[in-house]
Amino acid sequence: MKVCHFTSAHNSDDIRIFHKECVSLAEAGHEVFLVSAQNDGGKQDNVQRVSADSKKRSRIGRMVFTSREVYKKAFSLNAEIYHFHDPELLRFASRLKRKGKIVIYDAHEDLPRQIMAKFWIPKLFRKFISVIFEKYENYVASKLSAVVVSTPHIKSRFLKINKSTQDVCNYPMLKELMDVTPNGQKNIELCYVGGISEVRGINQLLDAMKLAPEFKLNLAGNFSGHELEQKIKTHPQWDKVIFHGYVGRQELLSIFSCSKVGIVTLLSTPNHLNSLPIKMFEYMSAGIPVVCSDFPLWKEIIEGGKCGVSVNPENPDEIIEAAKKILNNPELAEEMGRNGKKMVIEKYNWEMEKLKLIDLYQSLSSIK
DSSP states (O other), X not given: OEEEEEXXXXXXXXXXXXXXXXXXXXXXTOEEEEEESSOOOXXXXXXXXXXXXXXXXXXHHIIIIIHHXXXXXXXXXXXXXXXXXXXXXXXXXXXXXXXXXXXXXXXXXXXXXXXXXXXXXXXXXXXXXXXXXXHHHHHHHHTSSEEEESSHHHHHHHTTTOSXXXXXXXXXXXXXXXXXXXXXXXXXXXXXXXXXXXXXXXXXXXXXXXXXXXXXXXXXXXXXXXXXXXXXXXXXXXXXXXXXXXXXXXXHHHHHTTOSEEEEOOOOOHHHHTOOOHHHHHHHHTTOOEEEEOOHHHHHHHTTXXXXXXXXXXXXXXXXXXXXXXHTOHHHHHHHHHXXXXXXXXXXXXHHHHHHHHHHHHHHHHHO
């Protein structure tokens, strides 16, 4: 079938949207288009990327204007299946349904819970906005052809309103299993890869570095805002940081090749507690021991799989002591690394998840 994925908030090289979902659907025989803002267009891996809006806008401008341009470009392609990835595009979903299209909403996050930690929304209004948005999101999602979600926890929420809900977890691709430098040959370096914000624990992580003067931290990702970036770069421990900014897949491999421990100590928020952060599984796929937040779900995966240590993310002492435990025990570190990679190969990989996506498309196309 002719399939159009469209997004106003993500770039055309997004790992989940392009490299995993779109490419997998093209491999399954669908004619796949990806519409996004500010991309160079062109065909890659049998996916046709289409640019919708070349203007750089503020967050509000993107939500109001860029989303509209992305929708208009997507609709002009006259696809049979439309699969969108941003809550700001929900307002166009009913239009597509009325025009006889199969419409899929991809809920990457449990947004009503995520809103409670959005730094750019005044705290006084977060609860009200969260409640109103959840009612709106549920209303629209209940009328769509299907909902795809990134975790089983989010699936349990949407199943109550749309029986055609499928979890497709954002696990690593087996072809990207990383053969990196053995732990024993690396420098004493840690790494954190992902969005950089206070709610993701950047302050506590830098405070922890004070307790281990010999450690370096490879930090890769975008800051959540310019003010935070300026603040963090004045932190007393910033001289311990090797800052890489936003990195591509090859640069990621380079970072993992010199890092002995992967850090994912996000703070406790309703959205984080049941999330499955891709960075945690990418550390595992690279054979890097993990230090993670002690949320029950994460603790079960990491400590249950004997591939790392869970800690209180609010406690810098615990974070650095866990890292030291791994660094001071090379044999333990090697064993943790092997265990993590084994778990990705056997369970936490995209090759298993993509089958659920392909099956969902098959069931929707047969109904049409």
